[in-house]
Amino acid sequence: MSGSKPRLEDLSIIVSGQGGDGSLTVINILADVLRSVGMRAYTERDVLSRIKGGIVAATLRACHDERLCIGSQIDLIVVFDLFAIRKQAHRLNDRSIVIYDSSGGGLPDDSGVPEGARVIGIPFSRHAVRMFRSDIYKNSISSAVVGRLIGLNDDDMRAAFEKRFGRRGAEALKYNLDALAVGHELADEVGLAADEGLYEIVSADSKPHMLITGNEAVAFGFVVAGGRFFAGYPITPSTDIMEWLQKWLPRFGGVVRQPEDELSVINMAIGAALTGTRTMVATSGPGLSLMQEGIGQLGMAEIPLVVVDSQRSGPSTGMPTKPEQSDINLLVYGGHGDFPRIVLAPGTPQECFHITVKACNLAEKYQLPVFIALDQGLSQNLATIDPIDEGQVVVERGKRLDAESLAGMAVYKRYAFSKDGVSAFAPPGTPGGMSLVTGNEHDEFGQVSTDPGNRTRMMQKRQSKLQSMQADLPRAVTHGVETADIGFVGIGMTHGVILEAMDILAARGVPTQYHQLQTLWPMLDETPDFTRGCPCVFVVEYNATGQLARLIVAHGGEEAHIESVLIYDGVPLRAEDLVQKVIERMDSRRHKAA
């Protein structure tokens, strides 16, 4: 039968159950196996801000080509809990496959599963408890079944198990491998023999892919950019950055600290940055709010720092595990008083890496805070990407002085006026470079000053960086048909969805174009220009007030051309839903025009 099987092109799979059931583990293992056989994978998590219990879900998209979002329909769903199936039923169709844990009985009539869908009940939990005296092995058992179903090789599954559970010790590995074997037996029982999966897996690419989240890519980029000091305080969804760096940074002589709060974080980072060390912090909304005074200090005292904001649903504590892009205002306008800053917004893990490198360079070249705006989706979703060529990274440190160059200078002024607004920096410890650095207004030497003439020049010096950096800032990436009447604007986790929606629309004969911002601040002319040039621009963003759209309008964007698509319910947008919105809005625009 294998010859006649369809190729695995594009499949979205959900595993859902109670928190602690291990749904994430199943999905992550499958993603890793897919990566290892040359397929593309993308994962998403839908979890709660609690450690055990509640309904959580993990989703995987297995693709032949690159897709940075989950599909609009779910092809395969594995549920350990019947609540979960009701929650997901609307994403199923008559070709979907439903695998449920039948330990507690059959599927109720009102499960919502559409007619025609293939339903398979397997008592995962019962087997797990019987064999291992613990319910938790049901996830390993179920992954065997899913692997079989989609056509993954038993050996590849085993290899992935060895890699993942090997780290947790021999016992954990043994039990999980046993569970995998049990799963394979159960698969046999329900008619899913080895090599008899639904699909043929064809490697998409000869070169190996990386499987990486945006958070990891940022952390990795920081190390390669020469980052050597990181401070953080645990907060979802940014914590992974700290955790990855805790493991890796010391191997390069770097330091990671987790002090008592975010105030300590940003000020400790300021201390490290003052010495000329490349420094970064990462946080999410509540932490970013607490760091506002420190942010302003960076601007005033001209201290380079990279600040990562992994955005989650706000305001306040909000919905800590859910995605949002609602800190845009705070990133762009936060801190009291006027000071220059840069806000960058990657859309893929690869961009996360490169933008972090860029952020480190910009921070030191222009001596100011550089923000990297992430969101929960980009931060935490795993994706397969082409390998990053980390060897190409260039470290640009800006105007730095050492003892030798200082010796040749008659006078050294930390805040010397200059054409580009940037003054040379001599790291503490350098003979001849003594300086005063302060968040008070100051003269060129860093002495506190309220002289009005000095104040005016210092303010202009700092602000002038926003001009001198222009050529250095990442430009928007454009996609689609340049002349199309329908445009998209988006950042972060909207990226994959917009690309897919464009494909769907193109297939329906509707050409579109897409302006993917990379620099949110300073707002480059290209973005307002785009909204003026394209008659209908869908600005897609995860917040309730259209922060990005408003920012574009404030800088000359054409409000009449803008259609805001706002998502703020904590649920990731699907391409098909975006397509629907586009069609509806275009219709209503045509009606209004008529």
Place this chain on the structure above:
Amino acid sequence: MSGSKPRLEDLSIIVSGQGGDGSLTVINILADVLRSVGMRAYTERDVLSRIKGGIVAATLRACHDERLCIGSQIDLIVVFDLFAIRKQAHRLNDRSIVIYDSSGGGLPDDSGVPEGARVIGIPFSRHAVRMFRSDIYKNSISSAVVGRLIGLNDDDMRAAFEKRFGRRGAEALKYNLDALAVGHELADEVGLAADEGLYEIVSADSKPHMLITGNEAVAFGFVVAGGRFFAGYPITPSTDIMEWLQKWLPRFGGVVRQPEDELSVINMAIGAALTGTRTMVATSGPGLSLMQEGIGQLGMAEIPLVVVDSQRSGPSTGMPTKPEQSDINLLVYGGHGDFPRIVLAPGTPQECFHITVKACNLAEKYQLPVFIALDQGLSQNLATIDPIDEGQVVVERGKRLDAESLAGMAVYKRYAFSKDGVSAFAPPGTPGGMSLVTGNEHDEFGQVSTDPGNRTRMMQKRQSKLQSMQADLPRAVTHGVETADIGFVGIGMTHGVILEAMDILAARGVPTQYHQLQTLWPMLDETPDFTRGCPCVFVVEYNATGQLARLIVAHGGEEAHIESVLIYDGVPLRAEDLVQKVIERMDSRRHKAA
């Protein structure tokens, strides 16, 4: 001679010396005497962020009619330090009078005093040291001379001294009265006999005026509005609010606390507000930055609080004693995530009072943070104003439930959905009103929830307040000629200067109009409308980036009609300088058009 004397119409007086010399005291006493004789007074301070030393100045405008700014020219200057005279010389003209402390010798040739100015040297310091063994009495001595010069009655001066120094004990009073007498003798010596001052003082008004700063008016308004809990942490220029309340609030059973930092301030205030107590905090930029997390909590958990921001020069520590209006962005856009808020901006002490009352009512009616944007000038400058009719204040507490009303309800939900977005509040301690209040997203009962449908409705509920409050928000006050082609927009301490510039322009045949915002957020349509309707609008603001102008543009203002006038050197704008800018910009507009 008295019959032929000119009436005292409008006089600007500077007293300048080293910090600690008491220049402020002289000016404040003079202002009080002027108030007591029915004249108008307005004062300004130019001080440093240090306790002693450095050059400081205090300025007084004595007027027959109300003026809420210092004049563009200085008529009389008293200097204890020769540095000071150089700093002020450019504001003098050939009719100015210069009184200097000649203890250290005569005025040097390069003092910068214009030709024709009358120069009087009096060895204040020498006399003070000889008579009182302390230099500090020179300020009391000098005030006698100034009083004589401008025609104030010796007895009125004495009465003011008794009032001011009486509080400091009998000894302080005696010495200062003696110093006043010495001053009067010295005045006799230089030919300024009693009742032979330069001007005739004619009472402007039969009713008594108040002499009050914006900070005091806010504090007073808070008490009368029923405010009963205030927390603050010392920070210039907001501290006076706390100090006034420390004295007065306990007399009404209220509580004032100065805890360990601004985080404690805002959270202690949240605690008080949770009980249904009218609560306020006051701070300046650095404190406002630290409060950002708390601000978002107010928005999410729907807690009423009035937050006063007395703005100073930023960013960061900046120039603590200098004026600015550069926290507008942070006030409007601060805090992570989307939540509703109100930002109000008074322009006079009277408006400070009424807007504080309004803020207290709005906070409770709409259950959200209400900001009052002050600036150093409005906060600290003394002005004579018509008495406030504090008896007219109406306390509106919004939807509150007591045990009785609760008893009639089947179910009580703290966050019940409602048309206007506001849910009824039962203060803790009320039987039957138990509720959960949280900064997490929550359902109507306040239980933590991430249900997407609930999330959407809750977000919309909160945001809908911005609509339901519209009719309740203070409208802009308009001044001048409604059809004029030249318009002004301003807030806070620009108010008096704009009014005076309009008078000057009107006198030169140039009609203007002025849209004085009272509500900065939500931005009411009236303001963008104003910029669309008037072909050239000068948006005058104390910051470097045109935050107010940008805010107006972001909400539909006509950028092409806007001329930004930006002041960020820490020096208060003078009307004549504003007039010059208007004329220049209009010329260059005409050139461009031609």
Place this chain on the structure above:
Amino acid sequence: MTETFTPTRPIWCAGCGDFGVLEALITALDELQIPVHDRMFIAGIGCSGSLQNYLSCYGYHALHGRVLPTATGVKLANPQLTVVGVGGDGDGYAIGGGHLMHSFKRNPGVTYIVMNNGTYGLTKGQASPTSVTGFQGNTEEDLDPIMLGLSIPGSTFLARGYSGHPAQLLQLTLAALRHTAAGQGLSYLEVLSPCVTYNDTYREWRTGVFNIDSEDGYDPGNRAGAFERMSELREQGRLPLGLIYQGERPALESLALNPEFAAPARQDLNDPGLAAGYREAMQSFIR
């Protein structure tokens, strides 16, 4: 009766020490007959910070680390409420550490219960200020917040319980609530409350705890003596349980409120009797 929110089932992992704290609190509040509407719970952020959802009360979920300033504001504005602060060690000792020391100093009428599990539970097990050296790469020595409390003049009630010893925990919870109810100010009760998922310390604590309540001659009225004994036990690697210090000092609210008026939250702001005072304030600007 009006229906209000229904306390939910705890979202804690089975075996979490916080169950014991909840149990003790429910029992103690009932035993002291505090009406549900007079209970105001101020909770931190963390697994522990959901306790208020599991009993009948007015509950407030504070910002991370801000339990004590918030609770102080509540108490000053309405001293009739029984104000209970609850939260975790990360919340109370890390981000909230500064407030803890200042609250000891300030002594507001608040009962503050810290569920100390030596880790950040909700963010998945990072080191906290009470984590032992080595836990998750922790280079620091673990903080003893009771000793910190002893060092602050103004502290009046310092106790430690263990959720594995429910009887003593109940007694300490009662004592804490009574201390505050008697107008003595802040009662601080740390509860050793194991996190079975990220830092399961049941074994260490079962053997490591030391009951000072039953130590002959131990005097909880002697600050320096208590400090010395704590130091000794610490050196022996033992964790003292019981009422460690109790002193006397008027609660903050008795010093800060004007007894001639109703408390801030209970005033009638439209009382016509206020007008004369307002007039006087107005006159002070005319003088």
Place this chain on the structure above:
Amino acid sequence: MTETFTPTRPIWCAGCGDFGVLEALITALDELQIPVHDRMFIAGIGCSGSLQNYLSCYGYHALHGRVLPTATGVKLANPQLTVVGVGGDGDGYAIGGGHLMHSFKRNPGVTYIVMNNGTYGLTKGQASPTSVTGFQGNTEEDLDPIMLGLSIPGSTFLARGYSGHPAQLLQLTLAALRHTAAGQGLSYLEVLSPCVTYNDTYREWRTGVFNIDSEDGYDPGNRAGAFERMSELREQGRLPLGLIYQGERPALESLALNPEFAAPARQDLNDPGLAAGYREAMQSFIR
């Protein structure tokens, strides 16, 4: 020599205690022959927070209350620097109080000098955490930060000087700098430094101080003993001066840095030798 900023004349009021601290620091740093370019001063906000402007050094004017985290970051990134934190009691004990306790616990190689005048000088005389009860309406008891330091495991050097006793102050300053230079971590020196303008305590302190350095049998190596003696003296209304506690514990930087590498600030980021490690990190995502 390259001209850099010129230390200015202090802006302090005549008679301000801070002059004595400046004097002691200049003398001690010279005596220890710390090159000016290896001195990094981290100053708070307040009158005291301008000290760095009055001597030759790399000076940083921190945010209010953030001296210690900043200084810790500096030291970890470049341990070759002599890092001195300076600030006021408001800065260090009020808004910075949480950082103080965590810094004791963390023990970074920083000398931290607090100019304690029992008030907020620069904002014109409000009560601070070390203000006595009654000062400006203060309802709280004054904090003793040395006792706080004693209560935190990890603290290694706690001393108090008085700007009116310059000889002892110099010795304590030297001892503090030496403690840190010897790799023992945080040396904390509180200096009683009167604010002549808003809280002139010269008279009280002249009579109130008590020199523990000259007390027979006092053992600064005994934490609990020190606590007891401090408590006694406090009850007698006396303010102990001298080296109150000194212990041994490796400094944070020795625990946090990888000795195989140059310190973070001193690494050559373009060193080609780094490539292999970066490659390995990259491979970890391909596995």
